[in-house]
Amino acid sequence: MAVPLTLRRVTDPDDPAIAAFGVLQNRTYFEPDMLIPATYIARLLEWQSPERVNLLLVAEQAGEVVGGTVFHAFPQVGTGFSSYMATAPEVRGQGVARLLHNRRMEELDAAVGGRVAGVFIDVVSPQRLSEDELEEERSVGSDPARRRAVFAHLGFQQVDVSYQQPAGGENGGPVTNMDLLYCPREAADTVPAALVLGTMQAYWQAWLGEKRTQTALAALDAQAQADGTFRLIDPTGS
Numbered sequence: 092m093a094v095p096l097t098l099r100r101v102t103d104p105d106d107p108a109i110a111a112f113g114v115l116q117n118r119t120y121f122e123p124d125m126l127i128p129a130t131y132i133a134r135l136l137e138w139q140s141p142e143r144v145n146l147l148l149v150a151e152q153a154g155e156v157v158g159g160t161v162f163h164a165f166p167q168v169g170t171g172f173s174s175y176m177a178t179a180p181e182v183r184g185q186g187v188a189r190l191l192h193n194r195r196m197e198e199l200d201a202a203v204g205g206r207v208a209g210v211f212i213d214v215v216s217p218q219r220l221s222e223d224e225l226e227e228e229r230s231v232g233s234d235p236a237r238r239r240a241v242f243a244h245l246g247f248q249q250v251d252v253s254y255q256q257p258a259g260g261e262n263g264g265p266v267t268n269m270d271l272l273y274c275p276r277e278a279a280d281t282v283p284a285a286l287v288l289g290t291m292q293a294y295w296q297a298w299l300g301e302k303r304t305q306t307a308l309a310a311l312d313a314q315a316q317a318d319g320t321f322r323l324i325d326p327t328g329s
Contacts, residue, residue, distance in 0.1 A: 098243035104133040113158035121227035144202040164202035168289040171199040171210040209275040219268040247272040248323035257307040
């Protein structure tokens with residue numbers, strides 16, 4: 092008999108599911124230092140504002156956290172950004188990612204008081220990982236190409252832009268091996284540049300500050316098409 096799976100939003104910063112989600116992050120990602128640590132997630136759940144709502148959703152089975160996603164809603168923009176989503180290797184292929192994604196959309200709707208336009212996420216590009224990094228991926232049972240295929244299956248497309256995380260790389264510099272993905276609520280071939288810029292400003296500004304955020308936003312804005320949009324392309328490269 093299959094063990095039932097339950098989804099729930101975590102709101103208590105002392106909930107033990109937060110630490111369990113942190114363990115799951117470390118199990119499933121080759122660079123856990125790049126992820127939001129569990130202790131900081133607990134603080135995020137306390138630091139809510141009208142501009143940014145921080146959320147954690149977990150999937151539990153027999154009392155164990157087997158999946159989860161930490162994400163953020165931006166009510167003034169009407170979008171969300173997912174910092175990380177993970178499923179334990181033992182439950183992969185059972186639709187857990189789809190359940191988390193669908194519930195995440197519902198939680199985003201509730202957080203913005205309406206219907207979000209979509210949700211963004213950034214993911215590493217397999218082509219821009221070194222052999223050592225690819226080996227580190229394999230050591231935790233992860234595959235960057237498979238990860239992108241999962242996101243494509245969920246409805247994510249790649250924003251056709253040269254994207255960098257402004258900080259967090261070597262010597263505090265930008266992270267240059269990632270792409271920006273977007274899952275629109277309704278099927279689309281483009282995304283308004285204003286939606287991308289508004290989302291990234293809301294996501295970055297709290298930890299980058301005004302000056303660095305504006306510099307990063309200008310680099311994105313300069314790549315918009317003449318009609319004020321970015322193309323959406325297949326994230327798998329197919």
